[in-house]
Amino acid sequence: MTSRPAPPAEPRTGGPGAAPLAEARGLELRRGTHLAVAASDLTLPAGRLVAVIGPNGSGKSTLLHALAGTLPPSAGTLTVRGESPARHARRTAFVMQTVEVPRGVPLTVRDVVTMGRYPSTGWFRRMRAADRAAVQAAMDRMDVTDLAGRHLDELSGGQRQRAYVAQGIAQEHDVLLLDEPVTGLDLVSARTIDHLLHEEPERGVSVVYTTHDLDEAAAADHVVLMAGRVVASGTPAEVLTEAHLETAYGRGALHRPATPSAGAAVPFLDDPVDGAGRR
Ligand SMILES: Nc1ncnc2c1ncn2[C@@H]1O[C@H](COP(=O)(O)OP(=O)(O)OP(=O)(O)O)[C@@H](O)[C@H]1O
Numbered sequence: 001m002t003s004r005p006a007p008p009a010e011p012r013t014g015g016p017g018a019a020p021l022a023e024a025r026g027l028e029l030r031r032g033t034h035l036a037v038a039a040s041d042l043t044l045p046a047g048r049l050v051a052v053i054g055p056n057g058s059g060k061s062t063l064l065h066a067l068a069g070t071l072p073p074s075a076g077t078l079t080v081r082g083e084s085p086a087r088h089a090r091r092t093a094f095v096m097q098t099v100e101v102p103r104g105v106p107l108t109v110r111d112v113v114t115m116g117r118y119p120s121t122g123w124f125r126r127m128r129a130a131d132r133a134a135v136q137a138a139m140d141r142m143d144v145t146d147l148a149g150r151h152l153d154e155l156s157g158g159q160r161q162r163a164y165v166a167q168g169i170a171q172e173h174d175v176l177l178l179d180e181p182v183t184g185l186d187l188v189s190a191r192t193i194d195h196l197l198h199e200e201p202e203r204g205v206s207v208v209y210t211t212h213d214l215d216e217a218a219a220a221d222h223v224v225l226m227a228g229r230v231v232a233s234g235t236p237a238e239v240l241t242e243a244h245l246e247t248a249y250g251r252g253a254l255h256r257p258a259t260p261s262a263g264a265a266v267p268f269l270d271d272p273v274d275g276a277g278r279r
Contacts, residue, residue: 019082021046021175021206022067024230026076029062036062039076040230044222046081049201050208051217054226054248060210061097063226064177067208068094080175088175090119093168097179097210109155109163110148113139116170138170143192158189165193169200176200178209182216214240 022044029037037059044050052060065071066078069085069092080088093116116138117131127135139145142162152160161181168176181197182190194216200207201221217223223239225231227248232239245254 019046020044021048021050021208022078022080024073024076024078027066027073027078028075029059029066029071030074031062031071035074036228037066037226038229042224042230042233044206044208044224044233046206047201047204048206048221049197050206050222050224051220052208052210052224052226053212053214053217054231058226058248059228060226061179063224064094064179064208064210067175068092068177070094091173092175092177093171093173095165095168095176095178095181097183107152108149109139109144109152109166110135112152112163113144113148113166113170116167119171134172135170138166141169141196142166158185161185162189162192165196169196174205176205176207178207180210180212183212214245 020043024042026039028039054060067080067085069089078085113135139148142165144162144166147159181193197207211217218236218240223236224233225239225244225248231248232244
């Protein structure tokens with residue numbers, strides 16, 4: 001029996017020769033006067049899942065803010081889909097790390113998800129059928145439809161995080177940025193969000209998210225390793241090397257298990273250090 005070669009995979013936006021999601025040259029980012037990301041070059045593929053890793057304070061959130069267009073470069077250049085991040089912001093959904101629930105503002109889950117449509121409807125415009133359908137689809141995907149009428153301050157942390165991710169994907173977007181979307185969540189919420197991260201690129205959306213989990217990063221299409229600058233950027237195999245991880249996390253921060261399990265693809269982090277090398 002002859003086996004025929006598998007047909008080529010459906011090309012995604014990030015195929016060879018495709019325009020990149022983001023390009024940075026000599027990019028420098030400051031938070032106030034603090035230099036959070038020193039001059040770095042970076043090319044991120046479009047239509048892929050990109051994981052940004054690095055110790056606490058290494059500049060991961062800062063890079064996401066720059067991609068979202070909320071933090072302009074202090075030096076160098078950064079483009080998203082060939083234009084300035086601020087110009088592309090209308091089509092960039094950004095789910096931030098911690099969103100404080102405004103006290104005394106009785107927002108329901110549906111209200112919060114509906115806000116995801118404001119970039120296209122405007123704050124005072126009427127919701128059209130397409131807007132309502134997008135809100136419903138986002139709530140279904142994040143499994144918060146049953147919670148639609150509940151107030152945000154009545155929800156668990158995981159339920160609230162799912163509502164905020166639903167707000168992000170309710171927006172018309174081709175770029176989705178998420179800051180530590182699964183940190184501290186229970187298995188069900190983490191799985192729901194993790195599933196979405198891997199599903200969005202299939203729809204042509206470029207996803208960039210930050211994580212502290214090296215195994216999660218190993219499952220992404222592209223990894224960016226930060227330590228006050230971009231230490232390495234490429235495929236998981238190119239980036240998750242002992243040499244690169246030691247540069248970012250410090251010597252002695254890694255260990256390999258004495259009896260490696262079948263799934264242990266990357267070294268373990270022993271005692272995470274922060275971006276300045278402090279333990
Ligand atoms: N608003 C701010 N004003 C001044 N400095 C800031 C501000 N936000 C962050 N920084 C500093 O910028 C650096 C990078 O912070 P950033 O939040 O990007 O790190 P991170 O890698 O996302 O960290 P974590 O893993 O802890 O979330 C840190 O030294 C941090 O203290």
